[in-house]
Amino acid sequence: MNGITCGMYHEDPWRVFRIMAEFVEGFDKLSKVCPAVTIFGSARVKPRDPLCQATAQIARQLAKQNVATITGGGPGIMEAANKGCAEAGGRSIGLNIELPHEQKPNPFSNIPINFHYFFARKVCLAKYSSGFVFMPGGFGTLDELFEIVTLVQTGRMPHFPLVLYGSNFWRGLLDWCRRVQQRRRLISPGDLKLFTLCDEPEEVAKVILNYLRKVGPPEDFPVAFK
DSSP, X not given: OHHHHHHHHHTHHHHHHHHHHHHHHHHHHHTTXXXXXXXXXXXXXXXXXXXXXXXXXXXXXXXXXXXXXXXXXXSTHHHHHHHHHXXXXXXXXXXXXXXSSXXXXXXXXXXXXXXXXXXXXXXXXXXXXXXXEEOSOOXXXXXXXXXXXXXXXXXXXXXXXXXXXXXXXXXXXXXXXXXXIXXXXXXXXXXXXXEEEESSHHHHHHHHHHHHHHHOSGGGOOOSOO
């Protein structure tokens, strides 16, 4: 058993080169795309679902203002965001992850990048964005939400807009954070103010665009983390 385990670990130093290659390709392509907003959400939502229509509308409105859309590159919410952006002539980036089930690249990302490692993909989803939109989703979306808000909370990332779309979906989670975490002083009172709840695509676009206008031209946009 020990011999088999050691043999498996012996490959790890070589695996570093594949990890480096994913970062190099991702950084090279995304560093040329600015400004950009990352849209997160479930891969399981069907195209005719109102959530997909709302997502496409958000990406479409941002693209008309020359704001690129970055997504995980898969189906559902991600496909809707890439589609709305691409149809408006925008830069539609899809960072697809290799999974045995569920995740396949959608055809609407005109700047596709493929990943094998989740952590490399997550870094690229965050590093070059100036705002984040969280549509309803499952464990993956919650993972991305709490990773991004932790980076903001700890000062490792500027306070970019963190928009939660669909108050009916998110209110229960926020109420739990307030009643349980905040009451036990596990989070600070101001932490829940890091989020903005929106129920209309126009609201989301307005929050993002107002922030981008405030920070100035693209060369002045803060980098997510260095």
